[in-house]
Amino acid sequence: MKRYHVTTFGCQMNEHDSERMKGMLESIGYAEAPDPDAADLILFNTCSIREAADSKFLAHLGHAKRRKRERPDVVIGVGGCWAQSVKDEVFQKFPFVDVAFGPGQVHKLAEFLTSESLTAQGYFEFEGFAGDLPEKRAREFQGWVQISVGCNMKCSYCIVPSTRGRDVARPLQTLVADVERMASEGVTEVTLLGQNVNAYGRDLHRRGFTPATFAQLLEAIDAIDGIERIRYTSPHPQDMKEDVARAHAELSALCEHVHLPLQSGSSRLLKAMRRTYTRERYLDRVALLREHVPDVALTTDIIVGFPGETDEDFEQTLSLCEEVAYDGAFTFVYSPRRDTEAADFPDQVPHEVKVERMDRLVETIQRNAHERAQRFVGRTLEVLVEGPSRKDPTRLRGRSRHNKVVNFVGLAQPGDYVHVEIERATSQTLTGEESLLARATGGAAALAR
Ligand code: 5AD
Numbered sequence: 001m002k003r004y005h006v007t008t009f010g011c012q013m014n015e016h017d018s019e020r021m022k023g024m025l026e027s028i029g030y031a032e033a034p035d036p037d038a039a040d041l042i043l044f045n046t047c048s049i050r051e052a053a054d055s056k057f058l059a060h061l062g063h064a065k066r067r068k069r070e071r072p073d074v075v076i077g078v079g080g081c082w083a084q085s086v087k088d089e090v091f092q093k094f095p096f097v098d099v100a101f102g103p104g105q106v107h108k109l110a111e112f113l114t115s116e117s118l119t120a121q122g123y124f125e126f127e128g129f130a131g132d133l134p135e136k137r138a139r140e141f142q143g144w145v146q147i148s149v150g151c152n153m154k155c156s157y158c159i160v161p162s163t164r165g166r167d168v169a170r171p172l173q174t175l176v177a178d179v180e181r182m183a184s185e186g187v188t189e190v191t192l193l194g195q196n197v198n199a200y201g202r203d204l205h206r207r208g209f210t211p212a213t214f215a216q217l218l219e220a221i222d223a224i225d226g227i228e229r230i231r232y233t234s235p236h237p238q239d240m241k242e243d244v245a246r247a248h249a250e251l252s253a254l255c256e257h258v259h260l261p262l263q264s265g266s267s268r269l270l271k272a273m274r275r276t277y278t279r280e281r282y283l284d285r286v287a288l289l290r291e292h293v294p295d296v297a298l299t300t301d302i303i304v305g306f307p308g309e310t311d312e313d314f315e316q317t318l319s320l321c322e323e324v325a326y327d328g329a330f331t332f333v334y335s336p337r338r339d340t341e342a343a344d345f346p347d348q349v350p351h352e353v354k355v356e357r358m359d360r361l362v363e364t365i366q367r368n369a370h371e372r373a374q375r376f377v378g379r380t381l382e383v384l385v386e387g388p389s390r391k392d393p394t395r396l397r398g399r400s401r402h403n404k405v406v407n408f409v410g411l412a413q414p415g416d417y418v419h420v421e422i423e424r425a426t427s428q429t430l431t432g433e434e435s436l437l438a439r440a441t442g443g444a445a446a447l448a449r
């Protein structure tokens with residue numbers, strides 16, 4: 001039996017695509033190898049969002065090259081966003097690569113492998129949904145659901161519209177059927193994925209499908225038996241409307257967490273980024289969410305050092321972070337990307353300035369996240385157990401509905417929902433003890449949401 005190994009870089013959409021790649025490979029008779037050196041097929045699912053992502057992957061590719069020299073029959077495949085962004089150039093630069101494919105062509109991998117093609121092949125159309133392929137889930141109780149691919153926004157820093165194409169939705173009926181199947185296989189938590197999830201469905205009618213909105217999709221998935229938790233990522237602030245805020249209050253499976261990418265707190269910079277909202281509109285959306293779900297956890301993405309960012313712009317970002325008091329944030333130093341508008345903007349910010357701003361931003365984010373997290377101390381939270389704690393294997397680790405990592409002492413198994421009494425909170429994690437009373441009495445899921 002031939003064996004494959006997939007190394008995944010980048011976002012949750014890539015995690016999803018890799019699970020589908022694995023499922024497809026197993027459906028044509030491959031088995032998973034524990035590491036690349038034990039594999040006949042070495043695959044990389046790549047990311048290109050920042051320069052660091054490119055460099056990280058290129059280091060791995062060097063290892064695969066040496067492997068190919070030792071064993072020329074090993075097949076090397078490169079999929080994902082980096083592959084898409086360089087397309088056929090990959091074969092000139094890296095002649096030992098046998099197959100390259102973009103995110104819209106994952107299905108072509110099986111075709112390539114079964115065709116016994118003797119020449120290297122590249123596949124770069126935007127046509128398929130990896131979500132239509134069979135999946136091999138990393139955890140049996142958690143499922144990714146690809147609701148759409150691509151993005152119609154034109155954020156001036158972002159490479160994704162060129163690596164994943166225009167926004168195309170999978171029909172609501174297809175998604176419901178997929179989640180029903182997952183639920184019948186033991187999935188209780190689903191994460192809906194798309195580059196701009198809350199723009200879901202705008203193209204369905206034109207393509208001959210029943211129209212649907214993101215809020216309707218949430219409602220349909222909430223109604224599926226066995227689905228205890230629904231998460232989604234990422235929404236765009238522009239499309240964060242009342243119906244979705246209300247869904248958070250009304251749908252019992254929809255978690256009390258929204259990841260709402262900000263990017264900058266300066267309206268001037270948001271305009272240069274082509275984010276289509278101002279500071280004030282963003283704050284309105286935050287107020288709307290908090291009005292419907294006062295305890296909602298909010299996280300975000302922020303870029304520092306975007307071209308032309310002045311001290312004043314940066315202060316606006318800091319003040320917005322103080323005002324919102326996020327539960328957490330991913331912070332990125334701006335990285336110019338090929339074929340993006342902002343890469344050619346004048347006034348690129350010097351590296352030292354970016355680093356200094358990043359330090360201040362991280363301090364602000366962490367201080368607020370730490371303070372916000374104290375509201376959980378003394379509460380009993382529902383936790384989905386994921387496995388042993390990373391730092392201390394005698395403890396368990398899971399996530400609360402607010403998407404906080406919870407490390408705790410307890411007896412539960414991965415996949416169990418338990419109640420944990422929270423004793424301590426830092427900016428990143430909560431610590432506590434499984435509430436045995438709740439467990440012994442069957443722990444009604446709604447105990448302490
Ligand atoms: N440089 C730095 N960060 C970026 N992001 C996207 N493109 C860039 C870039 N060129 C960040 C944004 C986005 C997150 C996934 O990555 O904050 O929300």
Ligand code: SF4
Binds near residue numbers: 009013046081160
């Ligand atoms: Fe990386 Fe963006 Fe592609 Fe995800 S969509 S793999 S973050 S470039």
